Amino acid sequence: MDLGPHAAFIWSAYGVTALVIAGLIAWLILDGREQQRRLAELAARGVKRRSEP
Amino acid sequence: MQTVTQRLANPTQFMELSARILPWVAAVAGLVIAYGLYLSFFDSPPDYQQGETVRIMYIHVPSAWVAMAAYALIAISAFGLLVFRHPLADVSAKAAAPLGAAFTFLALVTGSLWGRPTWGTYWVWDARLTSVLILFFLYLGLIALRSSIEDETLAAKLTAILALVGVVMLPVIKFSVEFGNTLHQGASVLKLGASKLDPAIELPLLVMAVGFTLMFVALHLKAMRNEILRRRVKALQMAEVERAQAGGLAAAE
Numbered sequence: 163m164d165l166g167p168h169a170a171f172i173w174s175a176y177g178v179t180a181l182v183i184a185g186l187i188a189w190l191i192l193d194g195r196e197q198q199r200r201l202a203e204l205a206a207r208g209v210k211r212r213s214e215p
Numbered sequence: 216m217q218t219v220t221q222r223l224a225n226p227t228q229f230m231e232l233s234a235r236i237l238p239w240v241a242a243v244a245g246l247v248i249a250y251g252l253y254l255s256f257f258d259s260p261p262d263y264q265q266g267e268t269v270r271i272m273y274i275h276v277p278s279a280w281v282a283m284a285a286y287a288l289i290a291i292s293a294f295g296l297l298v299f300r301h302p303l304a305d306v307s308a309k310a311a312a313p314l315g316a317a318f319t320f321l322a323l324v325t326g327s328l329w330g331r332p333t334w335g336t337y338w339v340w341d342a343r344l345t346s347v348l349i350l351f352f353l354y355l356g357l358i359a360l361r362s363s364i365e366d367e368t369l370a371a372k373l374t375a376i377l378a379l380v381g382v383v384m385l386p387v388i389k390f391s392v393e394f395g396n397t398l399h400q401g402a403s404v405l406k407l408g409a410s411k412l413d414p415a416i417e418l419p420l421l422v423m424a425v426g427f428t429l430m431f432v433a434l435h436l437k438a439m440r441n442e443i444l445r446r447r448v449k450a451l452q453m454a455e456v457e458r459a460q461a462g463g464l465a466a467a468e
Binding site for chain 1: 256261270278329332430437441445448450
């Protein structure tokens with residue numbers, strides 16, 4: 163694919179976009195796992211909400 | 216019979232519903248963006264003036280649209296929190312802020328990379344570019360303000376007020392190309408009258424815009440789910456501390 167004399171600008175724009183979006187996805191997945199892990203840890207210790215007996 | 220809004224106001228029901236919807240939204244977003252990328256690189260012509268660099272538009276414009284839509288969502292959520300005290304309004308606003316900041320950053324960077332070959336410069340301090348830069352700082356301000364206040368209820372209210380004040384930036388950005396000197400082109404698609412774009416260039420742009428919007432919806436749903444889990448963790452930790460303190464007091468007596 164020949165993108166002409168300004169190919170570097172086009173690839174840089176798409177590259178930065180891919181990196182930022184991949185970073186967002188990775189952050190959200192890892193953050194979700196971390197919260198699930200903490201909840202499981204609290205549940206394993208038998209911690210319940212204030213409303214629960 | 217509960218309305219959808221009432222059902223979604225319950226975090227547990229939101230978690231159940233979003234768990235079912237999220238994989239589908241993410242999959243459709245991926246497919247639409249893949250099709251959009253195919254159109255952008257293999258099934259659209261170079262522009263008669265800008266040549267191949269017009270392909271940057273297919274990510275720059277959707278990023279800018281999402282950047283503004285995310286702010287509109289934060290403002291609506293802020294209104295929902297302050298006026299209706301909707302239980303998920305603050306979760307929605309908090310989850311959308313880093314996403315909006317990321318897409319505003321992308322709009323600025325891709326615009327800069329498009330500006331150099333077409334305008335001859337990466338940056339000009341004109342109304343459009345400067346107002347989008349202010350939007351980026353506004354997002355950072357919302358994130359910083361929230362993280363600087365320990366009391367979550369107070370942080371939510373103050374952030375919501377700042378978000379509503381900042382909503383004035385949306386019309387400023389939209390109409391910034393109409394007033395003053397600017398290198399930025401005027402509205403091409405969202406305007407009165409017919410679109411200025413050739414259909415061969417407009418189709419990949421619209422497909423990518425739909426793809427980016429769906430991707431934002433998926434990211435926002437996931438971020439909201441994470442935030443609800445984070446609040447559950449915090450509530451359980453507080454309950455654990457209170458029980459330990461109550462146990463300590465009972466033992467002392």
